[in-house]
Amino acid sequence: MNNRRNFIKSTAVAGLGLSILPSGIVFSKEKETKVRLGFIGVGLRGQSHLELALKRTDTDVIAICDVQQRMVDTSLKMISDSGKPKPQVIMDGPYGYKKLLENKDIDAVIISTPWEWHTVMCIDAMNAKKYVGCEVITGMTVEECWQLVHTSERTGMPLMMLENVCYRRDVMAVLNMVRQNVFGEIVHLQGGYQHDLREVKFNDGKNAYGNGAEFGEKGFSEAQWRTQHSVYRNGDLYPTHGIGPVAMMIDINRGNRFTQLVSYSTKARGLHDHVVKMGGKDHPNAKINFKLGDVVTTMISTANEETILLQHDTNLPRPYSIGFRVQGTKGIWMDINKSIYIEGQSKKSHQWEDAKEWLDKYDHPLWKKYGNDASGAGHGGMDWFVLNAFIESVKRKTNTPQDVYDAVTWSAITPLSESSIQLGGESVEFPDFTQGKWMYRKNDFVRGDDY
């Protein structure tokens, strides 16, 4: 316990690279230390992070907090099965997390709660001098995004949005290729979230996926809260998996920035049709006028004159696809057809070749090193990498590789796309959340071979 206490000891902050980094980060005198974690939200996603944390030898789970007994019970069993000590358990309504934050033994929190709770929890956690690892969507409004930035800057506490797709094996290989100039100068990128979520948004209230037309109070897991956003909001509601990886490839917030955005939306048919299919046309939810268009398309421009195309498509029957495309002056990669073309190097002129050989050749050093550790972890291993990056940052008392500026820049696409659609397809300015620092910051994301 002494180690733990020392870790959180309040120390004057040393420079972490540039002066623009969060300046209140605490330091430990010990070389070997464990990261002491608190889990805010142990629903299915929180449990997934919990499982990875329990497998590590460099973490302790100090406390867990949730509003549902079922989730707490499952988590406690996981912890007990792992042989780790039973944590503090907090079940005290939606604001019970504040008690968890009072626990001085906690260095860092993992937040896996509904989107609408992320900002307030992140802010309270940073104010309590915790490192924050928060599930995707940090800031539902531009105002929330600014609050997160200001709080991180004022408290000096890092906020990492746990955007896992930045660590997908092919994505990291392509990032590696971008940095080795395989694609030449980058010109255009694509990503998105094209995933039939109908059985996530609706279920029978008992199982997480499908079998019913219920959501909200009668739903279970994500259907309890995520679906509300499809009822009331029209925009790219889930941009971070698509934008994070491509943002890192073109140095967003690190020599580049998003300058403006425009979104168009289609009609909304898919969710209503699904309710009727699962619950019949007289089901109460069949009366709901879902506001979220079935396909929302967004274009983003950047200071360095690339364009990015983002597609949000979660209400219709379709196979899963992020829809990555990375295109430069020398070639192009797309994930939908698993293909690549590099001028002068691809076997046949004007013809796609299988990307596999290239992805293997440029496999990122971190994947070579940790691929085995990651194997079996969620989402093809990338969940291991994103949590590892967070934990290692806490251990080193350094800023996180994806930081508060990334978190809000990627998340802000949602409210900005809502504005654009509301305005009938006007382009809207993208705020510079770094406040000019983007011109000076360097892109250190996964440069090293540690995390």
Added chain:
Amino acid sequence: MNNRRNFIKSTAVAGLGLSILPSGIVFSKEKETKVRLGFIGVGLRGQSHLELALKRTDTDVIAICDVQQRMVDTSLKMISDSGKPKPQVIMDGPYGYKKLLENKDIDAVIISTPWEWHTVMCIDAMNAKKYVGCEVITGMTVEECWQLVHTSERTGMPLMMLENVCYRRDVMAVLNMVRQNVFGEIVHLQGGYQHDLREVKFNDGKNAYGNGAEFGEKGFSEAQWRTQHSVYRNGDLYPTHGIGPVAMMIDINRGNRFTQLVSYSTKARGLHDHVVKMGGKDHPNAKINFKLGDVVTTMISTANEETILLQHDTNLPRPYSIGFRVQGTKGIWMDINKSIYIEGQSKKSHQWEDAKEWLDKYDHPLWKKYGNDASGAGHGGMDWFVLNAFIESVKRKTNTPQDVYDAVTWSAITPLSESSIQLGGESVEFPDFTQGKWMYRKNDFVRGDDY
């Protein structure tokens, strides 16, 4: 010759379905007649149409017109080789085509000239009471588009833009599927023109494709004129191959219409890089500041609340792809991965299946009937179908299946996208070239089994 004269006899116009159709179409009393063609422009593209016309038994080539001896010589040899009579040859500078239009023996003209000549030639031809089949891009400005509409309406002469991709075999099978409700209600579509044209835009002045860094007066074939548009214009310069097919699938100008459009452009790198690669950094063309962004992305919204994504990408090394996507409430087809997914019918849930079986099953009746005739024709046979549709329309003295409203609606995307980019990414209103008739017109495109 009597037949020919009778064909063009000026007769009172019978109703061609709705009163909104061109009203000056001439009628013949003969049942069997040949379509007497004049070719304005017999460069490489004109020669391709000429070759198809020469193979038909229902056409005569009355006259050809061009400004280049080389092209005329090649065409005359083709005609001579076919055993058909030598046509009138007009070489009298750029306005020589006016002489061709004076030839009363000509029923219809095929225009295959540089884009900037299309509008004036189409207008003069319609005024001369010729049917007009014009290569793609009819109207470089919105004003030109309106001129074409007004001239066609006033003269009653049909203008068909020879948009061949509407007749691509997979595209017609998918149209067939759309009409049989396989995809459910259509929600989102994609198309574009993603084709590395660097060796079309630059050559050595002798060969059509590549081997140099020349264009304009020093270039040959398309490089003589097409490249200028990349020097001076930034927009989706070549929208019709992508938009035509999807427009037909959602009844544009026939119960639906485009309402607005927005375009974003990337930096321009590809053409300059290509000049340097082929001609060295001291080549005079290396000083040119090409205005056309390498990738131009356009979103279009429709009255029926679909969205359409168009991509124009002609300056970078990449494999050819129109990039079709057709998505509805029941499923999705994409051509980039040659895949389809139809809910409840595809073999595995949430997984793509090879589109081939579906495309075969829904092969369009016209392809079943004429696939053999079309085989060997340009662009995989679709060139045969588009010319056939034009010729058959002339023979039947009816409106063309793609008409003046389609021609200008599809072509107007270029100037509208230029405006949108110039305005910094503003959405611009789409003109209703049908002037309200879109609410009443029916979609008869390839409904029959004749053309």
